[in-house]
Amino acid sequence: xxxxxxxxxxxxxxxxxxxxxxxxxxxxxxxxxxxxxxxxxxxxxxxxxxxxxxxxxxxxxxxxxxxxxxxxxxxxxxxxxxxxxxxxxxxxxxxxxxxxxxxxxxxxxxxxxxxxxxxxxxxxxxxxxxxxxxxxxxxxx
Numbered sequence: 001x002x003x004x005x006x007x008x009x010x011x012x013x014x015x016x017x018x019x020x021x022x023x024x025x026x027x028x029x030x031x032x033x034x035x036x037x038x039x040x041x042x043x044x045x046x047x048x049x050x051x052x053x054x055x056x057x058x059x060x061x062x063x064x065x066x067x068x069x070x071x072x073x074x075x076x077x078x079x080x081x082x083x084x085x086x087x088x089x090x091x092x093x094x095x096x097x098x099x100x101x102x103x104x105x106x107x108x109x110x111x112x113x114x115x116x117x118x119x120x121x122x123x124x125x126x127x128x129x130x131x132x133x134x135x136x137x138x139x140x141x
Contacts, residue, residue: 061089061097065140066120074122075131075140081123087113094121102138104129 063084065071071082085094091109098106110122125131135141 061086061093062101065135065138067140072141075135079125079127079129079131081125081131081134081138081140083121083123085111085119085121087117087119089119089121091121094123098123102134104134 063086066082066084068082074080074082081098083094083098085097089097091111094109094111095106098104098109105126105128107124107126109124111119113119125134132141
């Protein structure tokens with residue numbers, strides 16, 4: 001009988017279909033939502049940028065000092081140096097760059113962007129430093 005029961009079980013399995021009898025799906029919503037599919041991680045063959053960003057700590061911030069008549073007047077009258085700086089530099093970065101390059105303390109930094117697209121910064125020196133001496137050292141005068 002053991003053999004007969006085994007044969008009956010095999011016959012029962014063979015008569016069952018392996019395909020599912022699921023019919024068409026009944027949609028209950030008006031909108032179709034795309035099913036989530038497998039998203040693989042990107043494996044680029046080459047880098048998007050060929051050159052790395054230049055670190056601003058090597059002072060690409062200050063481009064050059066301005067030597068116009070109005071900037072000379074500011075140096076003499078209000079103890080202020082005028083520089084053309086990188087367009088993306090902020091006031092804190094400009095202050096730090098001036099401190100590192102010329103070993104001077106600044107009271108405040110004012111900036112503006114010229115119509116030519118350059119950023120101009122007015123660096124007011126503290127009372128301890130004289131703008132004329134610094135300008136001579138820098139080579140403005």
